Amino acid sequence: MDLYLVIFFVSVSFMECLSQSVENPTSVLILGAGATGLQAAQTLIDNGVEDFLILEGADYIGGRVHDVEFAGVQVEQGANWAQPSKGKIEDLVKELQMETHLTNWYSFVAYNSTGHNITDEATQVFNVMEEKLRKAFNIAEDLWDLGDTDMSIRSGLRTVGWLPKTPLEHTIEWSYTDYELADIPELSSLKFHSTEVGEFIKRAAGSTDEDKPVFVKDPRGYKYIFNATLDFLSDKTHSNKILLNKVVTTVDQRSPDHVIVTCSDGTQYQATNVIVTFSLAVLQNQVVTFKPDLPGWKMRTLNRIEMASYSKIYVKFPKNFWGDREIIMRTSDQRGKYPFFINLEAEGLYPEGTNALLVEATGDESKRIEAQPDEVTKAEIEEMFRGIFGEENVPNITNIFISGWTRNPLTLGAYSLWTPNLEEECTSKMQSRVDRLFFGGEHTSENSGFVIGAIESGEREALKVVECQAGNDCPQWEAEQSCYCGTNAVSKSSANIFVISLLVLFVSCIKTH
Numbered sequence: 477m478d479l480y481l482v483i484f485f486v487s488v489s490f491m492e493c494l495s496q497s498v499e500n501p502t503s504v505l506i507l508g509a510g511a512t513g514l515q516a517a518q519t520l521i522d523n524g525v526e527d528f529l530i531l532e533g534a535d536y537i538g539g540r541v542h543d544v545e546f547a548g549v550q551v552e553q554g555a556n557w558a559q560p561s562k563g564k565i566e567d568l569v570k571e572l573q574m575e576t577h578l579t580n581w582y583s584f585v586a587y588n589s590t591g592h593n594i595t596d597e598a599t600q601v602f603n604v605m606e607e608k609l610r611k612a613f614n615i616a617e618d619l620w621d622l623g624d625t626d627m628s629i630r631s632g633l634r635t636v637g638w639l640p641k642t643p644l645e646h647t648i649e650w651s652y653t654d655y656e657l658a659d660i661p662e663l664s665s666l667k668f669h670s671t672e673v674g675e676f677i678k679r680a681a682g683s684t685d686e687d688k689p690v691f692v693k694d695p696r697g698y699k700y701i702f703n704a705t706l707d708f709l710s711d712k713t714h715s716n717k718i719l720l721n722k723v724v725t726t727v728d729q730r731s732p733d734h735v736i737v738t739c740s741d742g743t744q745y746q747a748t749n750v751i752v753t754f755s756l757a758v759l760q761n762q763v764v765t766f767k768p769d770l771p772g773w774k775m776r777t778l779n780r781i782e783m784a785s786y787s788k789i790y791v792k793f794p795k796n797f798w799g800d801r802e803i804i805m806r807t808s809d810q811r812g813k814y815p816f817f818i819n820l821e822a823e824g825l826y827p828e829g830t831n832a833l834l835v836e837a838t839g840d841e842s843k844r845i846e847a848q849p850d851e852v853t854k855a856e857i858e859e860m861f862r863g864i865f866g867e868e869n870v871p872n873i874t875n876i877f878i879s880g881w882t883r884n885p886l887t888l889g890a891y892s893l894w895t896p897n898l899e900e901e902c903t904s905k906m907q908s909r910v911d912r913l914f915f916g917g918e919h920t921s922e923n924s925g926f927v928i929g930a931i932e933s934g935e936r937e938a939l940k941v942v943e944c945q946a947g948n949d950c951p952q953w954e955a956e957q958s959c960y961c962g963t964n965a966v967s968k969s970s971a972n973i974f975v976i977s978l979l980v981l982f983v984s985c986i987k988t989h
Contacts, residue, residue, distance in 0.1 A: 503527035508753035510539020515934030543697035584803035608638035616670030629661035643807035658784030757783035757888035773955035783889030892919035908953035
């Protein structure tokens with residue numbers, strides 16, 4: 477038999493074998509039922525594609541938009557503010573008449589580590605920091621205009637003379653930069669984040685109400701946005717296509733005409749195209765095996781971004797010992813160690829008697845907290861408060877809940893952080909398909925880090941799938957490479973190796989199916 481016929485028949489047999497155990501062939505698979513995956517499904521339906529399935533690793537939909545009951549009220553484990561300010565999400569929240577709260581950034585009190593009230597001094601530092609941050613972001617405008625390379629927010633702040641030295645200065649800086657970005661300013665792109673300067677400045681004393689973030693406190697949860705706007709969720713014909721507790725382990729697109737996705741429970745699903753919505757950190761840490769490996773240009777681009785760690789720590793006490801101020805700040809010799817608290821029973825938030833605080837941590841401190849037992853964190857917070865308010869005035873915490881996105885294997889972090897290491901074409905690379913795989917997620921959006929970025933990416937990738945399946949323009953990033961042999965001929969030795977490899981795979985396939 478001619479060598480090429482052998483190659484052909486063995487290849488066909490191998491591909492048929494791979495598909496024999498696949499019980500769920502479909503047109504489109506969506507991996508993840510977070511904001512990206514849900515919007516992708518609705519967009520497919522709106523464009524006439526109803527043959528799809530969504531595989532979600534968790535036991536609920538919404539991804540990092542998720543609420544839980546704590547201290548008798550619904551609180552958000554994930555997204556809480558309708559950001560960016562004056563953007564689509566804020567407009568939607570208002571249109572849906574969801575319950576919100578306008579954070580009162582004037583209602584704050586600051587203490588040093590020994591319990592002395594330093595609020596007046598803190599207000600002065602707030603004002604200085606705001607001025608320096610505005611000047612730093614003005615540098616970014618010059619960088620854009622000149623086509624100059626990027627720099628970190630830290631570099632920009634140094635350039636305008638912000639050189640924090642005291643614990644108070646470090647704490648105020650944290651409340652502007654780390655609190656927004658979930659990591660240190662050394663890692664943050666000055667050019668990219670200059671486009672969202674309002675998200676930083678609005679936290680300052682002296683900003684107007686219009687600049688401040690809208691805090692969502694609706695008892696139906698932030699996720700109500702999905703329930704109210706995505707029609708397919710109320711249609712069992714389509715909502716039943718969401719399969720929960722399906723943890724994806726392998727995505728195999730070695731076949732020329734379909735992709736096979738394998739889950740940890742052994743089930744397999746086949747699709748013509750797949751929309752991947754895994755978090756940035758899941759891709760970076762190669763939690764899911766791709767066959768073949770994702771190309772170098774894709775992985776290099778993904779690894780130029782950081783997955784930030786941000787922890788929301790809810791604590792309930794038997795009584796309120798901290799007063800009625802909405803925001804409590806605390807300085808520490810260790811930058812970022814329990815610097816910021818929100819009083820959940822402040823005016824306009826939750827009912828008096830809730831007796832709960834939201835403690836927030838970012839970066840390495842967030843990772844440290846999420847890596848240790850919750851009981852240890854509880855003891856640390858009790859000790860910290862007793863150092864401010866006195867041993868006799870601070871009772872033991874009765875309940876604690878930690879968001880835990882960084883220790884969650886389905887997320888491994890809170891949201892993405894754009895760094896100064898990004899190439900100009902990185903957005904195109906992140907958004908590019910890889911053969912039959914399409915990539916969404918907030919990290920692929922110009923609105924990275926926000927729920928609206930995830931939603932926009934779901935719509936974007938679903939529309940691409942529609943165009944590709946219709947036979948229309950279906951571009952893919954083409955990396956420069958020099959791995960071509962320069963001829964279409966296949967040498968006899970190469971062909972023999974190829975045949976042997978296929979035979980080995982074919983035998984293996986027979987044994988495992």
